[in-house]
Amino acid sequence: MDLSNFFVTGDPLILGSQIAIGLTMVGLVVLITYLKKWKWLWEEWFTTVDHKKIGIMYIIAGVLMFFRGGVDGLMMRTQTSRPNMEFLDAQHYNEVFTTHGVVMILFMAMPLLIGIINVVMPLQIGARDVAFPKLNALSFWTFFVGAMLFNVSFVIGGSPDAGWTAYMPLAGKEFSPDIGNNYYAIALQIAGIGTLASGINFIVTILKMRAPGMKLMRMPMFTWTTLVTSVLIVAAFPILTVALAQMSLDRIFGAHFFTVAAGGDPMLWLNLFWLWGHPEVYIVVLPAFGMFSEVIATFSRKNLFGYATMVLSIVGIAFLSMLVWVHHFYTMGNSAAVNSVFSITTMMIAIPTGVKIFNWLFTMRKGRIKFSNAMLWSLAFIPCFTIGGVTGVMLAMAAADYQYHNTMFLVAHFHYVLIPGVVFAVFAGLYYWWPKMFGFKLNEKIGKWHFWLFIIGFNLTFMPMFFIGLDGMSRRMYTYSESTGWGPWLLLSAIGAFILAAGFAALVYNIYWSFRYASRDIGGDPWDARTLEWATASPVQEYNFAVVPEVSDHDEFWNMKKAGRTKIKREDIKDIHMPSSSGIPILFSIALGIVGFFLVFEWITLAAIFSVLIIAGLIANSFDYDDGYHIPAEKVWETERKWRGDL
Amino acid sequence: MASHTSTPLEYSTKQNEMNILGFWIFLGAEIVLFSTLFASYAVLEGSTVGGPAQGEIFVLKDVLIETFLLLTSSFTMGLALHQMRDNNKTAMLVWTVITLLLGAGFVYFEINEFIHYVHEGLTMQTNAFGSAFFTLLGTHGLHVSLGIGWVLMLIIQILRRGITAVTARKFFIVSLYWHFLDVVWIFIFTFVYLKGLM
Numbered sequence: 123m124d125l126s127n128f129f130v131t132g133d134p135l136i137l138g139s140q141i142a143i144g145l146t147m148v149g150l151v152v153l154i155t156y157l158k159k160w161k162w163l164w165e166e167w168f169t170t171v172d173h174k175k176i177g178i179m180y181i182i183a184g185v186l187m188f189f190r191g192g193v194d195g196l197m198m199r200t201q202t203s204r205p206n207m208e209f210l211d212a213q214h215y216n217e218v219f220t221t222h223g224v225v226m227i228l229f230m231a232m233p234l235l236i237g238i239i240n241v242v243m244p245l246q247i248g249a250r251d252v253a254f255p256k257l258n259a260l261s262f263w264t265f266f267v268g269a270m271l272f273n274v275s276f277v278i279g280g281s282p283d284a285g286w287t288a289y290m291p292l293a294g295k296e297f298s299p300d301i302g303n304n305y306y307a308i309a310l311q312i313a314g315i316g317t318l319a320s321g322i323n324f325i326v327t328i329l330k331m332r333a334p335g336m337k338l339m340r341m342p343m344f345t346w347t348t349l350v351t352s353v354l355i356v357a358a359f360p361i362l363t364v365a366l367a368q369m370s371l372d373r374i375f376g377a378h379f380f381t382v383a384a385g386g387d388p389m390l391w392l393n394l395f396w397l398w399g400h401p402e403v404y405i406v407v408l409p410a411f412g413m414f415s416e417v418i419a420t421f422s423r424k425n426l427f428g429y430a431t432m433v434l435s436i437v438g439i440a441f442l443s444m445l446v447w448v449h450h451f452y453t454m455g456n457s458a459a460v461n462s463v464f465s466i467t468t469m470m471i472a473i474p475t476g477v478k479i480f481n482w483l484f485t486m487r488k489g490r491i492k493f494s495n496a497m498l499w500s501l502a503f504i505p506c507f508t509i510g511g512v513t514g515v516m517l518a519m520a521a522a523d524y525q526y527h528n529t530m531f532l533v534a535h536f537h538y539v540l541i542p543g544v545v546f547a548v549f550a551g552l553y554y555w556w557p558k559m560f561g562f563k564l565n566e567k568i569g570k571w572h573f574w575l576f577i578i579g580f581n582l583t584f585m586p587m588f589f590i591g592l593d594g595m596s597r598r599m600y601t602y603s604e605s606t607g608w609g610p611w612l613l614l615s616a617i618g619a620f621i622l623a624a625g626f627a628a629l630v631y632n633i634y635w636s637f638r639y640a641s642r643d644i645g646g647d648p649w650d651a652r653t654l655e656w657a658t659a660s661p662v663q664e665y666n667f668a669v670v671p672e673v674s675d676h677d678e679f680w681n682m683k684k685a686g687r688t689k690i691k692r693e694d695i696k697d698i699h700m701p702s703s704s705g706i707p708i709l710f711s712i713a714l715g716i717v718g719f720f721l722v723f724e725w726i727t728l729a730a731i732f733s734v735l736i737i738a739g740l741i742a743n744s745f746d747y748d749d750g751y752h753i754p755a756e757k758v759w760e761t762e763r764k765w766r767g768d769l
Numbered sequence: 770m771a772s773h774t775s776t777p778l779e780y781s782t783k784q785n786e787m788n789i790l791g792f793w794i795f796l797g798a799e800i801v802l803f804s805t806l807f808a809s810y811a812v813l814e815g816s817t818v819g820g821p822a823q824g825e826i827f828v829l830k831d832v833l834i835e836t837f838l839l840l841t842s843s844f845t846m847g848l849a850l851h852q853m854r855d856n857n858k859t860a861m862l863v864w865t866v867i868t869l870l871l872g873a874g875f876v877y878f879e880i881n882e883f884i885h886y887v888h889e890g891l892t893m894q895t896n897a898f899g900s901a902f903f904t905l906l907g908t909h910g911l912h913v914s915l916g917i918g919w920v921l922m923l924i925i926q927i928l929r930r931g932i933t934a935v936t937a938r939k940f941f942i943v944s945l946y947w948h949f950l951d952v953v954w955i956f957i958f959t960f961v962y963l964k965g966l967m
Contacts, residue, residue, distance in 0.1 A: 253787045253791060254787070254788075254791060321798075322791050322794045322795055323791070325791075325794055326787050326790050326791045326794065329790065330783070330786065330787045330790065331787075356797055356798045356801070357797075357801055358801075359798070360798045360799070360801040360802035360805065361802075361805050363802060364802060364805040364806055364809065365805075367904070368809065368900075371893065371900065371904065372900075375893065375894070376894040377893050377894060377899075377900035377904070378816075378894070378895075378896055378897045378899070378900045379809065379813070379897060379901065379904075381897075384816070384818060384819070384895075384896045384897055385815075385816025385817070385897035386897040386900070387813065387816075390809060390812055390813070394805065394809075397805075737918075741922060744919070744922040744923075744926070744939075745922070747935070
């Protein structure tokens, strides 16, 4: 790698970003130094192992990445808003749709969901933290370092440009000689470590740390979906690890996994990628289903309809999700028999998903529905997601898929699945659990602006794509001629995208407004909710539960309220053991980031030298015998009295 | 076997139980990882364009030595764990050091084997077979090497702290890891070497 190409040059948009990024960094450093907040940041956040704070950091990172991916999206829709538009050139457009996809799936959807899981799941099962708090911090920091490494690509060295799927041989050295796709291979690898660790962490937490009496079939639905998603993570992410390692070896060390001339097989990449990639879709959508289940039950003021069938459906969906990967490449040379098998398994997924939709509808039936913002997002999810699901069944039919494979129809389909399925859920979850995290509600009125702008914008943006897709427009086209007749549709789509962005802006404004003005006097249970997380203070005390509750049925907190069992007794409070903060996770992740950066630039010697830091981190961790500390019962009692009032 | 009737030391605390369960799940992820490497090898093993085929370069004697060393090390690791449960620190450390020596011997012979292949004209850059072969074997060898470093760290900790609930748990986990690598090697021996020599 030639040093003169270190910074990306020659594009005014990118130059502007470089200056903006530079100024923002300097500004942040100056501001933090001026406010003397470095020590506070290090002690309270960078080294924290508290699941709630880690969750909040995930959520902040996820919202920032949503902004970044969203800007990519706006650039694409601006470029295609008119025929022969000259806003982005072909190369820049390739980079933008690639980073949009990667950022939105791996650095927006994943952290927002894992963040909410982190905050909520341990509270739902009555635990004091996750099973491995320090590992949890490591998960966050490896994700964060991976995300940052990926994000600097567009100003330093150049972005990946072979699509978020990075198909071989296009993403190989021969056709993509620039280092952009090295970023893809290395940054995703680093972030993937954290995701796998999260998966293991959540499984052990759920299996081993439930409150007494909480049998598996009494767990809240969100906890169930977290468990199943975590199993999927453990089963699927190692496949991505291997695929990315093979890509790195091919690109950086001259191996031949995917180069046809030396006997490699590009289809190997496709199979491995989608063996991970399809379960990944369910990894992000299952926790989202869990959030809707909680929100719908709470605001319908009824228990969830068909609990057992809900559990069976998520297990069924997870199982089937491992058996459908070929449907991503029906047109790439499989026999009719193979296509038929995968066609059937794909359509079968619609059955458990349909069961879930009906369960949600029946939960609402005869309920006294309260139209809070969280509930609005859940209500909007059902029709929008169903459109995505039904078009998915259309795509599942292998013979028909030849017509719309890789067209805008597909793009419309997966946005109709992932935006209602994941983004609406995250919004519902944020409005719902926000008071638990921060001790104040988001404003409902500004929330309505957020809701309506986003819903209208979303449908305007993606609905037209179904039609131009059926009309033959393939995905990832950066320009088109007027004679295609797609112009008006794409202009409508672009307008929709900006309305959508306005909706996002309303959310950001809502956060700002509520932070400044919203009432802090909301108590532990502002929604009159059903599950155990609402038995704690808002925001939650650092030790979560002063006394771990005994669980006798579903929706335990609801039962506790009905039976008047929410009070705690002084003599039940014991000293509470807490894990200590640790600097190892962040420092170790930074070491990974440094080595990763050198590998991206193919500076092998430097990477090898700095690998010593990684080894040092492992050794330091092996010798770390910190056993945590105890909060005395007296102090717990004081804290509890403060938020519960008289006891 | 009176000393084995109660709960073993490594399972004596809740945190220990969770760590061990977590490591079992991690081994599940490792199984997926190695399965993917095996599958890639199965797809690419015939792609020997421009290089030697398996039968031309594999030397059964060297591979048998490696197999013998690694399988024996798994046995001695078991003996070390047995001594740990009997709270016999010295014997435990002796068996652990023997395990390490056998493991180091394995890595030594494997590196020699790789050098041999390079002289015969097979590198990771030769063809797809070379890439898949060295990646599968290299990942396993790297795991063994990391394991050696890991056990070394634990030897120091056991020397300093003795056999406690925490060190017992750590040692139990590293022994699981070690046996797992042994199992992977049996698959490598069968599906790479024996199949390649057929």
